Every structure is written in structure tokens, then in C-alpha cells.
Amino acid sequence: MINSPYYGVMFTLVGYLLGMWLSKKFKNPILNPMLVGIITCIVLMKITGISYEEYKIGANYVTFFVAPATVSLIVPLYKNIETLKKNLIPVLVGIFAGAVTAIVSVILLANLFGISEQLKMSLVSQSITTAIAIPLTEQIGGLGAIVSISISFRGVLGAILGPSILNLFKIKNPVAKGVAMGTTSHASGTAKAIEMGEVEGALSGLSIAITGVITAIVLPIIVGIMG
Known part of the structure; x- marks a missing residue:
């Protein structure tokens, strides 16, 4: 019974509910919630002796709903479509700048600290959602497992520090806040942006999708130039 795939589902839900509480x-x-959930799942796996591979079989049932949940972000975006129309150019420019900066900064820092080529290629796409990042990373010679971990870490860090950084720089515009959270922290940042407000959540959700598309296009070009 301990090897049942349902343990993966149970551990994930327990971790999430505990984190939310x-x-x-x-x-x-x-x-x-995501950080608490990760720690909870690790503790439960250690206690029960379930390996990550066994946990992942059950957790995949939960992961399946990530894509539909992301698509559902279109609802608040539709409600705020007029706001998007008024700010379309600044939004697109901001997302593009954020996507390119994320790639360039990782490459520069990796070169500075002498990180191996494979590890560098595993980190350059960490600013986009996992569904796009893993195949893109493997395409350029990186490891999907590494980028998956870095995406989770970046998302949690963005959700924790993002609001404080926005306050530090006195950024009050809900559109700017939403774009910043979605472009840098993907799903975890968007969850936090939704707490900030409907406009922030809507623009953050849009930023996830556009950042993914932009990164998929420009990443091979930038890597080819700066590699």
C-alpha cells in the first residue's frame, strides 16, 4: 500500500493545504504555500520511505491540472481587457525586456563564476513556466530536472520577495506590478499577484504566456551569440 501512487496525490494536497493555512x-x-508544500512533501517522503520516482507517479495526477489552471487565467484578463488595450505597448515592451534580461543575466553570471556549459544551459530558461522550459532546455543541451528545480526556487523567491521589491521602488501601478510578477516568477508569482488584485493577477497570467513565447524565440539566438 505504501507504494500506491495515491500517496503522491495525498502528500501534495496535504503540503498545499498546510501551506495555505x-x-x-x-x-x-x-x-x-509552495515552499511549505515542498518541505512538507520532502518530510513525508523521508518518513514513509517513498522515493521521488514513486511520489512523482501520483503527483503527476495533480500536475495535469497545471495547464488548465493556467488557461483559466484568461477569465480575469478578459474582465480587464480594456486596461490591457490601453497599456498594450508598455506591457509587451516590459515583458520582452524582462525575458531578455533574465537570459542575459544568467549567461553572464554563469560565465563569471565558471559554471559548466550543461549547467548554464539548464538555468537560462528558468524564468518561464515548466511546460515550456523543460523541452526548450533539453533542446539546447541542458537538463530538464535542473531547470525544473530552478523554476520552483525562482517562483517561490519571487512570490516572497516580489511584493517587498515593488514597494521598495514605490511601484504602485497595478499593470506594472502584474507584469513584473508574471515575467519573473511565473505561476508562483501570479498566485501572489492575484492576492494583490484582479488587474495584477490578470496581467501576471498574460505575462507568463508571452514570456514563454518570447523566450522560446530569442533564447537560441542569445545563446548562439553569447553562449
């Missing part, structure tokens, strides 16, 4: 109760950005 702690986040709402203590209002501390460190208690990010």
Missing part, C-alpha cells in the same frame, strides 16, 4: 494564519511571506 499557515500563510493565511501568520501572514508571513516566508510561509509561502
